[in-house]
Amino acid sequence: MLSTLIFCLLGGLILGSLRAKWGNYPQTAHYTIDHLKKHQTVDYKPVFKNLLVALTILIFGAGVGPEAALLSSIVMLSIWQADKIRYLFFNQEVFSALNPFERVTHMLHPTKYLVMYNPTIAPTDKNFVSTKKAMNLFFVINGLVSFTLLMKLTKQPSFISKMGDSMWHLNDLWLFIPLIILGLLSGELYNLFKNKMSQWLNFWPNNPIKKALLGSITIFIVGTFLPNLLFSGQVALGSVPKKYVHFSVLILLFIVIVKLIFLQICLNTGWIGGDIFPIVFAAIIQGFAISKLFPSFDVIFIVATVATSMAVTILNSPIGVAIFMALFFPVQISPIIAATALLLKFTKEYIQKKTARE
Template sequence: MKFNSVFIAYSVIMGFIVGLFSALFLAIINFLIHGIWEILPAYLNAPSYYPLIIGIIGGLGVGWFQRFMGPYPRTMQETLMTYKTTKSVPYRHQLSKNFFAALLVLSFGASLGPEAALSSLLGGLISWVGDRMKLTLAKKQALLELSIGAMLSAIFHAPFAGITTPIEQPDPEDTAKSKWPKIILYGLTTLFGFLGFILVNHLVPKETIFEIRMPKIAWDTTVLWFLLPALLLGLLFGYFFLWLEKWSDLLAQKIGKPIILALIAGILLGLLGMVSPYFLFSGEHSILPLSKDYKLYSSLSLCLLALGKTLLTNLSFAFGWRGGKIFPAIFASATLGFAFVRIFPYTPGLIVGIITAAGVTVILKRPLITAALLLFLLPLQFFPIVLLSCFISAKLDKQIRQRLVKNY
């Protein structure tokens, strides 16, 4: 598809609006979290079981919403699938449901991220804009993909995440000559998305650090013996995450009652929140302090944190607390990496990077976007090996799946 100057202008403006919208949405979520989890308990002199109280209240609220409003917010995959099948993303009476469902889930501490809600809101917004501007179906789809790329780049602080789609998932009609203009357009949209995001963050400051800060890098050749085990551990974590996802869905189908399901998830969230605050929220703001303090915990404690976070994320989603899984998957895989380097402390940042890269690649099935998301999470010196780990993991994952299909 050729992009004329008018569509390029639409894309750039939309990218800027996406950045503004994403930052404002996160600012609202952080304001509510601050009120529910910091101001209110301080004012009430809340007891130690306060997370359980909030989990129960949140579970009842989420359950009521799921029972009477439906499965909201829609996920990124559902938004894209809806567009591909219906050539539009519903927005009448849908935007408010996605918005308020996301506020409810995220502000009450769900171990889920905001990307699901943002993609559904952006999908509806772009369909509304496309209908009024009489854009073709192809251009509406391109605008939707551009906007989601800009959103991912902004909220994950990953400037190159927005240009991975035309590289990893090219249009069959694209040629080598036509691919580069598309990549440049994705890059421009992402750039203006960042500008919009930064503008709001400048006006409404909030903690946006998304990185792992390890001790000063001291290269140790002993680490070479642990590169392959780290990669295999990351792969196993990815498969465990996906298995728990399917198991949680099956369990939710057997119970089948939205209010009971959401209440169970809320109770589990509250109980684990009483054990450690690291179980709460998506992990975006928790990964930095954990990377500084992981030596204060035993390897077993860190393993249990990683596995518990994975269980809570998938159960919460399946039981009605719907949201994004990318942030929690990164947090849990990195935590497993911290557990590994507590036993084998050789160039720890590199080991954590490999385990995280392998695990998230298996979950997302997109090595390039995984590498882009992890680019500034880890020290830049490790990025070439992290990138290589993503592609090796994707290759091994593909071969394993092919063999499984062939044998069964």
């Protein structure tokens, strides 16, 4: 136990020192993508700082997902690659005149031979625009194929775990609206708690080492007593359908609360990462807890409805959450997931319009 504590404190010292030296890293995907939308480019020079700090956070077991910081770095590197391609486009004759060795050095040089996006010089020819769209589609397909091949070749386990089979019937629909309301209330309660946590932990703004050490102590406590809640929770999610039957409603709710508290402490003490996987993990556990209150109804129907409702309320992305959540459940439950997400989406839009008119 002492060695674990020392390891966690070492992680806090390293993380706090890096943030004290470099600033507020890692950048999240939300920040990077918002900056890209506003300015059509991002600063990719700190990409390796971003990756190093993100790697430190993941190594030491913070209760966050890897997706936010890693996606931010991918966006940075993608913009760097786009600037390289733009350099090729506008300097074709000069580049063609180079010998093979010079071409390679030009393309691999990290800071030179780049052309940033400039709307005033961007080609507007229809044929070019259509070709650009086709190339973008090719890049997307190429990325998906490459990812799949690498996963297969390196024999990596799937990051998606199925929650079990469903045999839901029309009688289960009697619970549909009540389950959505339960998920909605759970999500709203978390949003209130999230705002409070950001206020409570809004201290030591100029001392990132102290804040990181506070997060380290939390990681140590969780790792000692509930190690399955370390990281995003994604690794432990696959065993949930088999193990949840051995736990009571109160224990399952306790796990949800601890996971979400752990997530907020990490995010507010410098252990920054993604919140999608942790929230989905907590929402699914919440669904299994609620299912124990209705033993005569289909378990997966209840879990999917509650989890989707709670995750949509927290993440505020109905379509994205529905698509992501559907990966964890059998195909026959997909209409329920879609209906839950769309109902919440249209209800929120209706309330917003009504409020605006008043």
